[in-house]
Amino acid sequence: MSYIRTGAERLATDPALAGGARLGLITNPTGVLPDLTPTADALLAAGAPLTALFGPEHGVRGTAQASFSEPDTVDVRTGLPVVDTYKAAGEALDELVARSGVDTLVFDIADVGARFYTYVWSMYDLLASAARLGLRFVVLDRPNPLGGTVAEGPLLDPAFASFVGRFPLPLRHGRTVGELAVLFGFDVDLHVVRMEGWRREQAFADTGLPWVMPSVNMPTPATALVYPGTGLFEGTNFSEGRGTTRPFELIGAPYVDDGFAPALSALGLPGVRFRETWFTPAFHKHAGIQVRGVQLHVHDEAEFRPVLTGLSMLHVARTLYADHLVWRGPELFMDHLWGSDTLSRCLDAGEDPRELCPDPAHPDGPLLYG
Structure with missing residues (x-):
């Protein structure tokens, strides 16, 4: 180190x-x-x-x-x-x-x-x-x-x-x-x-540096790792785990059934496994209500792709729970999170949003470190 x-x-x-x-x-x-x-x-x-x-x-x-x-x-x-x-x-x-x-x-x-x-x-x-x-x-x-x-x-x-x-x-x-x-x-x-x-x-x-919580719902480096993908659930009526000790690692809703976790596991997404779980948020969405969902367990940080994972989870949620899932949120928040309306339009049409995710690339532009 x-x-x-x-x-x-x-x-x-x-x-x-x-x-x-x-x-x-x-x-x-x-x-x-x-x-x-x-x-x-x-x-x-x-x-x-x-x-x-x-x-x-x-x-x-x-x-x-x-x-x-x-x-x-x-x-x-x-x-x-x-x-x-x-x-x-x-x-x-x-x-x-x-x-x-x-x-x-x-x-x-x-x-x-x-x-x-x-x-x-x-x-x-x-x-x-x-x-x-x-x-x-x-x-x-x-x-x-x-x-x-x-x-x-x-x-x-x-x-x-x-x-x-x-x-x-x-x-x-x-x-x-x-x-x-x-x-x-x-x-x-x-x-x-x-x-x-x-x-x-x-x-x-x-890095050898101490992790200090950047915000109240970012308790660990593991939270930050999944956040670019599961943070998109903030634009839905799923709980993204706020009000629990594992925000953004726990994703669920009251209408989720026993099909969610197996459907996610069947995708074989790189670097991550899904465990079925139940949780009760202390505040924020579905506060005080027991919800069913999954916890993400990242086992290979180098291979894990948070954005691909988040889109895959949205696709499964849209496929299984089309009558319940709401994804726009107040003031079209999903569109602001995603950075355009292509994701919400894709979900509206019942299409696979993973098509919107380009292959990972190296950052371009001015870089200060090799």
């Missing part, structure tokens, strides 16, 4: 890498050094001119559920003001950033490698603000927990851009946050503090 120095660790050792006289740190609980010291604490101890914290979805402390954040406050540990940026964009976000008085924004949040995870879109919107306001933007790079050799799924159609996807990326994008910041192409004073020692083929377990 090789030792990886994250961008945060490098900056804590040499705060001059950030430049700027008034730094604003965009962070959450994943913003830590390998010894679990919060990046904000480490930067202050190193004498960095940190003057404000900015929070994404779930908040700086990570206490809020999906689609919520924490309000503006003062951080009790550092005494720094905390600015809630979630769902702010354009002029409203510019006003928040300008009011903070920072001259440099520093991004230190771990991504999970899926297009519809919102942290990279907070980075995107803040990059846009930095460009408009003439600020410097620094990304403290971290590993993609899914590795960096495989991209899966179609590109987002810009007509379906939203806060779960603002730029044409595949569902599993295969890039680090630093690589994404470069790819987005804003006319901004951008600096990526690169990792040292990371290789694209590394699984998260090979």
Whole structure:
């Protein structure tokens, strides 16, 4: 196992890498050094001119559920003001950033490698603000927990851009946050503090870094691994396991019968097995109701294809439970998750959505690591 120095660790050792006289740190609980010291604490101890914290979805402390954040406050540990940026964009976000008085924004949040995870879109919107306001933007790079050799799924159609996807990326994008910041192409004073020692083929377990939950429903690296596929069930009336200890690994609904698990197992999907199970979500969809479904057990991370798996599960669910399955959700959420309306139209027609999934590819565009 090789030792990886994250961008945060490098900056804590040499705060001059950030430049700027008034730094604003965009962070959450994943913003830590390998010894679990919060990046904000480490930067202050190193004498960095940190003057404000900015929070994404779930908040700086990570206490809020999906689609919520924490309000503006003062951080009790550092005494720094905390600015809630979630769902702010354009002029409203510019006003928040300008009011903070920072001259440099520093991004230190771990991504999970899926297009519809919102942290990279907070980075995107803040990059846009930095460009408009003439600020410097620094990304403290971290590993993609899914590795960096495989991209899966179609590109987002810009007509379906939203806060779960603002730029044409595949569902599993295969890039680090630093690589994404470069790819987005804003006319901004951008600096990526690169990792040292990371290789694209590394699984998260090979990095030696601690896993800190990126959000309340992302408890383990195994959750992140399945999320680009089973996250699509958020756009249906199936439970995606929220309200259980295994979100996105448990998938089920009250109308599922004993045919679901065998039908999935019969597909012989690479790297994964399905176990029939029952669970009762404590909150979210079907809260307090026992549902039947499956748990995904990934036995070969290198061979596992989360997007193909998620589409295959949707196809089986549509075939077996056409009278019960609803897949659009509020405000056509499935279309935003998928990045176009091709998936919902395919399901409407009773067709096999796996035809929509191109063969896995290597990420293209500017890459910072070989």
